[in-house]
Amino acid sequence: MDKYEKLLNMLMDFNDNIRYAAVADSDGQIMWNSQRTGLKNIVPPEETKQTIGRALRGWKENETVKNYLGSGLYSISSYEKIKRISVPLDGGKMLFCTVSNEPLGKSSDGKKGYGHIAEMGKILSIVDFIKTQK
Amino acid sequence: MLMDYDESIRLAIISNTSGDILWHSKRNDAKLQVPIAETKKALKRESDDWVDRCKTADRAALGRALYHITSFKKTKRVTLPIDAFHLLFMSVDNTPMKNTKKKSYGKLVEMGKILSIVDFVNTFE
Numbered sequence: 617m618d619k620y621e622k623l624l625n626m627l628m629d630f631n632d633n634i635r636y637a638a639v640a641d642s643d644g645q646i647m648w649n650s651q652r653t654g655l656k657n658i659v660p661p662e663e664t665k666q667t668i669g670r671a672l673r674g675w676k677e678n679e680t681v682k683n684y685l686g687s688g689l690y691s692i693s694s695y696e697k698i699k700r701i702s703v704p705l706d707g708g709k710m711l712f713c714t715v716s717n718e719p720l721g722k723s724s725d726g727k728k729g730y731g732h733i734a735e736m737g738k739i740l741s742i743v744d745f746i747k748t749q750k
Numbered sequence: 751m752l753m754d755y756d757e758s759i760r761l762a763i764i765s766n767t768s769g770d771i772l773w774h775s776k777r778n779d780a781k782l783q784v785p786i787a788e789t790k791k792a793l794k795r796e797s798d799d800w801v802d803r804c805k806t807a808d809r810a811a812l813g814r815a816l817y818h819i820t821s822f823k824k825t826k827r828v829t830l831p832i833d834a835f836h837l838l839f840m841s842v843d844n845t846p847m848k849n850t851k852k853k854s855y856g857k858l859v860e861m862g863k864i865l866s867i868v869d870f871v872n873t874f875e
Contacts, residue, residue, distance in 0.1 A: 659810045670802065677795060678820065684784045686823025689855060693803060696813025728869070730816060730862050740855045 623711065623746040624650040630742060633716045633732060635698070636664075642708030644669040658698060658714075668712050671702040675710065690736055699734050703743055711743060751867050752840065753777060758857060760825075761789075761841040764832065767801065769794030772836070783825060783841070793839055796829045800837060817861055826859055832868060840864075 620639040627637050628650055636657075638649035644665065651657075659667075671691065678688045693700040697718055703711040717731035752762050753775055760780040764773045769790065776782070782789075796818070803815045817830040826842040844856035 658812060659806070663806065663810060667806070670799065674795070674799070674820070678822075681784055681788055681792070681822070684788070685825045685827075689821040689823060691818065691820040693818045694816040694861070695803075696816065698812055728866065730865050733858075736821070737852070737855050741853065744853070 618648070619746050619749040620705075620709070621648050622749070623742065624648055626742050626746070627711075627713065627739065628652060630738060631715070631735065635714045635716055637711065637713040638664075638668070639705065640668050640672065640710050640712060642672065642710075644672050647709070664712075667700060668702075668710070671700075671712060672708075672710055675702070675704045689740060692734060692736070694731060696731070699731065701734060701736075701739070703740070705743070706747060713739075751871070752864065755863060755867065756842070756860065758843040758859075759840050760843055763789075763793065763839040765793045765797065765837050765839060767797050767835055767837070769797040789839075789841075792827065793837070796827075796839060797837055800829065800831055804831070816865065819859065819861075821856060823856070826856065828859060828861075828864070830865070830868060833872065838868065 699715045699717045820827045826844045828840045846854035
């Protein structure tokens, strides 16, 4: 099994909120992807490809501030219903996933809910583990 | 309110949809990590990206676009739309925590609180 295929499997196993995960190459071509069984696409695949292309361009442009801010770790675009996450990988590749972000409703203290925490620490530790694999 | 609420916020900017800086506030003891010219470029790009994000939100059933975070080792850049014409951009310290057992990837930005402040301010005339 390719290491990026393993990455997608580990991510989908780790968090049930992850709806879709893909690894794209530096040209934005989807090399591997995994969709949670039983879930329908909220966004048409063509739109997802455009989003992946935009995220890749963003990471290329972020290279210009690497000397000031350090390496890029991840980006999250949060909408009311989903979060879109991108993580730069080796060789210009990129992990892209969508995570359910359905608001929890009003919390016990009566405050408005703005969605779920994406647990980026766990996602990044899985990515780091995969990077160590040959 | 934002600078008072969270000391990790180093710089807060309100820009228009063209990426022009309208108001800004920098924490007194914080040096600018990034030259202002680079920050202006980022604002322009973020503004363009927000137009795309909002169009996507309109086309697909994603719900309202809430915020965007780009996390670097030292800093998180957070942007959120204030209204149809203005964008809030924040630079937040992301220096990894030292006293954790596991590897730290930085600090959590409490977006719920930040969004509630923005929602509160949006209730003003």
